[in-house]
Amino acid sequence: MGEPPALPLFEETRDRQGAFPRLHDDALAALEERGKRRAVDEGELLFRDGDESYDFFAVLSGKVAILANAGRPDEEVIGVHGPGRFLGELNMLTGERVYLTARVLEGGEVLQVSRERLRELVAGDPSLGDVILRAYLARRTILIGLGTGPRLIGSRFSPDTRRLRVFLARNRLPHGFIDLEEDGGADTLLREMHVEPQDTPIVLRGQEMLRNPSNAELARALGLGAGEGAEAVHDLLVVGAGPAGLAAAVYGASEGLDTAMIDAVAAGGQAGTSTRIENYLGFPGGISGMELAERAIVQAKKFGARLMVPAEAVAFCRHEDHYRVRLRDADAVMARTVVIATGARYRRLEIPRIDELTGLGVYYAATAMEAEMCSGSHVAIVGGGNSAGQAAVFLSQHVRQVTLMIRGGDLGRTMSRYLVDQLARIANVEIRTDTEVTELLGDRSLEDLVVEHNRDGGRSRLGATALFVFIGAGPRTGWLDGEVLLDSKGFVLTGNEVKGETPDGAPPLLLETSQPGVFAVGDVRSGSIKRVASAVGEGSMAVRLVHQHLADR
Numbered sequence: 001m002g003e004p005p006a007l008p009l010f011e012e013t014r015d016r017q018g019a020f021p022r023l024h025d026d027a028l029a030a031l032e033e034r035g036k037r038r039a040v041d042e043g044e045l046l047f048r049d050g051d052e053s054y055d056f057f058a059v060l061s062g063k064v065a066i067l068a069n070a071g072r073p074d075e076e077v078i079g080v081h082g083p084g085r086f087l088g089e090l091n092m093l094t095g096e097r098v099y100l101t102a103r104v105l106e107g108g109e110v111l112q113v114s115r116e117r118l119r120e121l122v123a124g125d126p127s128l129g130d131v132i133l134r135a136y137l138a139r140r141t142i143l144i145g146l147g148t149g150p151r152l153i154g155s156r157f158s159p160d161t162r163r164l165r166v167f168l169a170r171n172r173l174p175h176g177f178i179d180l181e182e183d184g185g186a187d188t189l190l191r192e193m194h195v196e197p198q199d200t201p202i203v204l205r206g207q208e209m210l211r212n213p214s215n216a217e218l219a220r221a222l223g224l225g226a227g228e229g230a231e232a233v234h235d236l237l238v239v240g241a242g243p244a245g246l247a248a249a250v251y252g253a254s255e256g257l258d259t260a261m262i263d264a265v266a267a268g269g270q271a272g273t274s275t276r277i278e279n280y281l282g283f284p285g286g287i288s289g290m291e292l293a294e295r296a297i298v299q300a301k302k303f304g305a306r307l308m309v310p311a312e313a314v315a316f317c318r319h320e321d322h323y324r325v326r327l328r329d330a331d332a333v334m335a336r337t338v339v340i341a342t343g344a345r346y347r348r349l350e351i352p353r354i355d356e357l358t359g360l361g362v363y364y365a366a367t368a369m370e371a372e373m374c375s376g377s378h379v380a381i382v383g384g385g386n387s388a389g390q391a392a393v394f395l396s397q398h399v400r401q402v403t404l405m406i407r408g409g410d411l412g413r414t415m416s417r418y419l420v421d422q423l424a425r426i427a428n429v430e431i432r433t434d435t436e437v438t439e440l441l442g443d444r445s446l447e448d449l450v451v452e453h454n455r456d457g458g459r460s461r462l463g464a465t466a467l468f469v470f471i472g473a474g475p476r477t478g479w480l481d482g483e484v485l486l487d488s489k490g491f492v493l494t495g496n497e498v499k500g501e502t503p504d505g506a507p508p509l510l511l512e513t514s515q516p517g518v519f520a521v522g523d524v525r526s527g528s529i530k531r532v533a534s535a536v537g538e539g540s541m542a543v544r545l546v547h548q549h550l551a552d553r
Contacts, residue, residue: 018131021131023058028060030125031058040109042105042106043103047087049070050098053097054088055115056087056092056112056118059082059108060111062109063105065080066078066100089136089140092136095301100143140172146174150173150203151203152178154202155200156179158200164218167266167310169367170272233336235252235336236335236338236546237262237334237339238338239261239341241266242343243271244539247537247539247540248261248539248543249296251539252305253300253303253304257546259305260307261306262309262311262333263307267297268293270346270387273387275366311329312327323518339539339546340477340484341539342524343475345473346364346471346473351440376399377465379464380404380466381402386416396429401430406432409433410433437451447465448463449463486526491525504516509549510541517553525538
C-alpha cells in the first residue's frame with residue numbers, strides 16, 4: 001500500500017492550532033501506566049466510521065492513515081499520523097459515534113488506552129489533559145471545515161432541511177450538505193438510492209440512511225446523549241444549556257452532585273449563536289459562543305455530568321420529595337433540585353410573512369452556516385444590542401454589504417462602545433437610525449426589503465436578500481405552567497421577590513424561586529444582567545445554594 005502525499009494540515013510547521021502535537025516521553029509513560037503496547041499490521045483497522053466508541057491510540061512506530069468515507073468510491077485520506085502522535089478527535093471525550101476510519105498504513109507498535117482510562121488521566125493530569133483537549137478541539141474545527149461526517153441531502157428551501165442544518169451546526173457536528181437546488185449530481189444519487197425528491201431531506205450515515213429524521217432520531221443515530229431511565233432521581237437537574245446552565249453543570253458535577261443537563265436544541269443557548277464574544281474575562285482575543293459552549297461541555301462531562309440533547313422541557317411539577325420535568329419526546333427527568341436556565345429567545349418582527357420566510361432569508365442567528373448562505377450578498381440587521389453588533393462585524397467579513405437598522409436615533413445607548421467604534425471602522429457596514437422594516441418581498445425566499453424612515457415616513461427598497469433579527473428577548477418559561485411565580489413579562493422571580501410566597505413560608509435563598517430547591521439563573525431570571533459573564537456567575541453561585549438547600553433539608 002503506497003503512502004499518500006502529506007496534507008498541509010498534518011505538517012507540524014503549519015500546525016498553529018495545536019491539532020497535531022507530538023507526545024513526549026513523560027506523557028507516553030503516563031499513558032502506558034493505564035494502557036498497553038501492542039503490535040499492529042499493515043491494513044489493520046483501529047476504529048472505523050460508525051463505531052459507537054473507540055480506544056485512544058498513540059503511535060509508537062509505523063504510520064496510521066485517517067480516512068473519510070472508507071471503503072467507498074469517494075474514500076479520502078485526511079492525513080497520516082506517525083510516531084509520537086495520537087489518534088482521535090473530540091468525540092473521544094463527548095461520546096458521539098466515530099466519523100472517521102483509522103487504517104494502519106505501515107506496521108509498527110501503538111499504545112492503546114480505553115476511553116474510560118483516558119478520561120481518568122485527562123482529569124488527573126492537567127498538563128497532558130490540556131494537550132489532548134486542545135488537539136481534539138482543533139481537530140473538530142478542521143473536520144467541520146472539511147465537511148466530513150454524515151451527509152445531509154435536501155433543498156435549502158425546505159424547512160426540514162433548515163431544521164437539520166441548524167441542529168448539526170449548533171451541536172458542532174461535522175457534516176456535509178448537498179443542496180438539491182445546486183448540485184446536479186444529487187438527483188442521480190437519490191435515484192440510485194430509490195429516494196423521491198419529496199422524501200427529502202435525508203441523512204447518510206455510513207451505510208445507514210435516515211429519511212427526514214426528527215432531531216431526536218438524528219441525535220440517536222449520531223450517538224448524542226440519551227435520556228436517563230424514568231426511575232433515576234438526580235441530585236441536580238439543569239434545564240437549559242446556555243452559559244448559566246453550563247456553569248451550573250460544571251460546578252455541580254465537580255462538587256460531587258449527580259448532575260444532569262437538558263436542552264431543546266444544543267448547548268450554548270443564545271450566546272452559542274454569537275460569532276465573537278470580545279468582553280468575556282480571560283479571552284482578550286475573543287471567543288465564539290459555540291467554542292465556549294464546546295469547551296464547557298467537555299469540562300462538564302469530564303466531571304461526570306450528563307447532557308441530554310435534544311430534550312425539550314414541556315412541563316414541570318413537584319412529585320413527592322423531588323421534581324419531575326416532562327420532556328417532549330421522552331420520559332420525565334427527576335431531580336431533588338432544579339436550576340432553571342432556559343434563557344430567552346429573540347422576538348419576531350411584527351410584519352407580514354415573517355414566519356413564512358424564516359430560514360429562507362430571515363434569520364435569528366448569525367453563525368458560519370448563515371454566513372455561507374449569504375456569502376457575497378447584501379444583508380440587513382435589525383437590532384441595537386451587542387448581539388446585533390457582533391453579527392454585523394462577523395457578517396461584514398463574508399458579505400458585500402451590511403446595513404444595521406435601529407428604531408431610535410442613538411446606537412450608543414444600547415450597544416457597547418467598543419462595538420460601536422468597531423462598526424464605524426468597517427467600510428461595508430452602514431448604520432441607519434430611525435429606520436424600520438415594513439415589508440418582505442420575494443416568492444420562495446427573501447429577495448428585498450421595504451424600509452421606512454420614522455422621522456419623515458418615507459419608504460424605500462433596501463436591496464437586501466437576507467434579514468437578521470436581534471430585537472429584545474422573551475423568556476422561555478411556558479413549560480413552567482404556573483408552577484413558579486413569574487413577573488409581568490414572564491421572567492422568573494427569585495429571592496426577596498418571592499418572600500412569603502413559598503409553600504412553607506420559609507425565606508427563599510438568593511436565586512431560589514417560589515418552589516424550594518428550584519433556582520433560576522441567567523437571562524430567564526427577572527432582573528438579570530444580560531451578559532455572558534453574569535450568567536456564568538449566577539450558574540456557579542446556584543450550585544452553592546443547591547448544597548445549602550440539600551444540607552438544610
